[in-house]
Amino acid sequence: MLEPLQEPFMQRALAEVVLIGVAGGALGCWVVFYGLSYAAESLAHSLFPGLVLAAIAGVPLLLGATPAVVVAALAIALGARVAGVSREAAVAVVVTTMLGLGVLLALSPRSPPGVEALLFGDPFGVADADLAAAAALAALVLLSLRLLHGRLLVAGFDRGAARALGVSPALADAALLILLAAATVVAVQGLGNLLVVAVFVGPATAARRLADRMLPTMLLATLLAVLAGVGGLYLSYYAGTAGGASVAAAIVAAYLLSLPLGRLLAARRPARVRAEATIA
Amino acid sequence: MSAEPLIEASDVAAGYDGTPAISDVTFSLCSGQRLALLGSNGGGKTTLLRAVLGELRIFGGTLRVSATCGTVPQTERSRLDYPVSALDVATMGTLATLPWWRRPGRREREAAGRALERVDLASLAEETFGRLSGGQRQRALIARALVQDAGVLLLDEPFSGLDRPSGERLEALIGELAGEGRGVVIATHDLEQARACDLVLCIAGRQIACGPPGEVLADVGVLEATYGGAIVELPGGGGRAILPPHHHHH
Numbered sequence: 452m453l454e455p456l457q458e459p460f461m462q463r464a465l466a467e468v469v470l471i472g473v474a475g476g477a478l479g480c481w482v483v484f485y486g487l488s489y490a491a492e493s494l495a496h497s498l499f500p501g502l503v504l505a506a507i508a509g510v511p512l513l514l515g516a517t518p519a520v521v522v523a524a525l526a527i528a529l530g531a532r533v534a535g536v537s538r539e540a541a542v543a544v545v546v547t548t549m550l551g552l553g554v555l556l557a558l559s560p561r562s563p564p565g566v567e568a569l570l571f572g573d574p575f576g577v578a579d580a581d582l583a584a585a586a587a588l589a590a591l592v593l594l595s596l597r598l599l600h601g602r603l604l605v606a607g608f609d610r611g612a613a614r615a616l617g618v619s620p621a622l623a624d625a626a627l628l629i630l631l632a633a634a635t636v637v638a639v640q641g642l643g644n645l646l647v648v649a650v651f652v653g654p655a656t657a658a659r660r661l662a663d664r665m666l667p668t669m670l671l672a673t674l675l676a677v678l679a680g681v682g683g684l685y686l687s688y689y690a691g692t693a694g695g696a697s698v699a700a701a702i703v704a705a706y707l708l709s710l711p712l713g714r715l716l717a718a719r720r721p722a723r724v725r726a727e728a729t730i731a
Numbered sequence: 732m733s734a735e736p737l738i739e740a741s742d743v744a745a746g747y748d749g750t751p752a753i754s755d756v757t758f759s760l761c762s763g764q765r766l767a768l769l770g771s772n773g774g775g776k777t778t779l780l781r782a783v784l785g786e787l788r789i790f791g792g793t794l795r796v797s798a799t800c801g802t803v804p805q806t807e808r809s810r811l812d813y814p815v816s817a818l819d820v821a822t823m824g825t826l827a828t829l830p831w832w833r834r835p836g837r838r839e840r841e842a843a844g845r846a847l848e849r850v851d852l853a854s855l856a857e858e859t860f861g862r863l864s865g866g867q868r869q870r871a872l873i874a875r876a877l878v879q880d881a882g883v884l885l886l887d888e889p890f891s892g893l894d895r896p897s898g899e900r901l902e903a904l905i906g907e908l909a910g911e912g913r914g915v916v917i918a919t920h921d922l923e924q925a926r927a928c929d930l931v932l933c934i935a936g937r938q939i940a941c942g943p944p945g946e947v948l949a950d951v952g953v954l955e956a957t958y959g960g961a962i963v964e965l966p967g968g969g970g971r972a973i974l975p976p977h978h979h980h981h
Contacts, residue, residue: 484813601834605823608813612802615784616879617827663859665814 455688464574466582467641468680468698471650474589474634476676477596477669479655481627484607489539490628492648493546495635497523499553499644502569507561512569513584513636520632523549550644572643572695574684585637592634596669599626604665641680646699650676653702660713675705735797736761737883737914738783742792745782751790752778755937758930760883760914765905767925767944768918770934771958776918777805779934780885783916796883798914799827801876803869803886811861817871818856821846824878846874850904866897873904883914890924902927920958922948933957 455461482491501519505512523545530541557566568576577585596603606613606623613620631651638647658672683698690697736759746752753775760766770776781787784800801824821843822835829835835843847853850870855863860871869889876884886905890898902924909915917924925931931947933939933956940953947953 484810597834598832601823601826601829602831604815604819605826608810608815608820608823609804611781611784611786611804612875614786615800615802615827616823616875659814663814664816664819668814 455685460575461684461688463577463579463582464641464684464694465681467574467577467585468684469677470582470585470589471638471641471698472654472676472678472680473673474592474637475650476654476658476673478592478627478630478634479651479653479676480658480665480669480672481596481603481607482631482651483655483659485624485627487627487631488648488652489542491631491635491651493527493542494520494523494628494632495639495644495647496546497549498635498639499550499569500556501553502639502644503553503556503562503566506563506566506569507556509563511580511584512640513581513588516636516639517632519549520636524628524632553644568643568695569639570644571693572639572641572646572698574641574680574694574698575687577640581640585640588633588637592630592637595626595630599623600665603627641695642698643695646695649699649702650680653699653706654679657706657709660709661716676702679705737796737798738916739795739797740783740792741794743779743782743789743794744791745778745787745789745794747778747787749790753782753934753936753938754791756792756932756934757938758932758941760916760930762882762912762914763909764930765909765915765917765928766930766932767928768916768932768934769920769922769925769957770918771920774935774957776934777887780887780916780918783883783885798882799879800883800885801873801879801881803872803876803884803889805887805891813860815860816857817847817852817860817863817867817874818843820860820871821856821874821878824875827879843874843878846877847871849877850874851900864897865892866894866901869893869901870904873908877908881913883916884908885916885918887918888920889917890919890921922954935959 482488498516498519501515502512505515526545527541530536530545531538556562557569602618603623605616605618606620610620635647638650642650654672654676657675658668662668662671679701680698683701684694686692686701687694687697738760740759741757743756744751744754756779758766768776768779778787780802782789782794783796784802818840822840824846825835825839825842844853844856847856850873852867852870852874855867860868863871873884889901893901905915905917917928919925926944926948928944930941931944932941933947933953935957939956940947940950
């Protein structure tokens, strides 16, 4: 059990999946409750040309991913303003354009070997500099979620009343999308472009079935994401499966396990409401 | 009754994407008054409530709201699967008083707890909002407005889907809140509810009439314009009633 931990590449991979789990699990709960799963998927795909350019230039992936997210966000905002184009259509056009551009770059002769790791992820390949950047971004995401918690809760619950309660729903959305972009940059190194959305959506949807308050849901989602990450790495180490895909598979397994567990918990909850109704 | 109105609307036009959904709306609501906002579904009741809340741009006229507005939206709109308790919902009313980086603490939760006691929901403070009954959810949202110290309460179809005891309980609570000097706006398509209020404002895209219920509801022309002619005379001198409108749930 402890044998893989002797390997430095495994230690770095474990640190990476823990960081991914911490940033992705907690934030994923907001992504799910705000209905931003499609946005999360889109953001990840939009990063791709930036990642490939960073790989070609030999600079940290962060330096490529960040401008790519900004370009994609602006393009979506501008595209949605064109008359007759819905926001959903604008997202789809921008995302496929960015992903296509990334693939063109990745298949160019100047592209270094191993760019498929950018698509499918390679938690075993992260460098120390990537880890340090990921740790800083994960800390930023957690701190922001802590500070914004009350406001995010209000805007997600009742957009119509939010303004009267002193919360701008548009600002809440914008803050979540920025955090989502930051967390995607953290997670994309380990899980890759195509699988990264798993860490936002999987643990959060599982946790949501098992907890009925926001903070416990977030803690549980984080725990599930970290456990699935570590489990996926062990699976990959012993079964020789691809790292990113193994982590994604473990996340899906956690979700599937939550289905019967959630039903069991729901059946065991006391029926307090009905009791009060008979008194009233 | 104080001289200064809580809401003063004069020729207000408001709507979505540049198209007015309501126009020519003129009324004023004073402290302690209950105003019934009467109209069929799609007539602009919710639009007017959103305009008062400051959510919509006003195209024409002036709308002055000089009190904090607490809103009780239609329950099917609030998310029933959201992971919050009744106490969490009431606590949301404290946010406007806190700087943006602060989460509500013990003092805020105590204030929310007192508001839940006030609406007789203290025993269900820890229950998940989505698992409360319709009337209990309305009361939790009223508690949120009380925590906000709202001078005006905006209730959107508060009685729809409530059984008779829950409806009566809610009506008594609304009466008490008006008695404390709050202004209450109740959007409804129920003539009986409207009769119990101090003022009735009829809208069908534009304002049809506004005044005391005794005047406004006695005028068959007003009711027909408000509801598009679906008024029936009850047999045996039972007065007038509206044919139940088709329910469109958004």
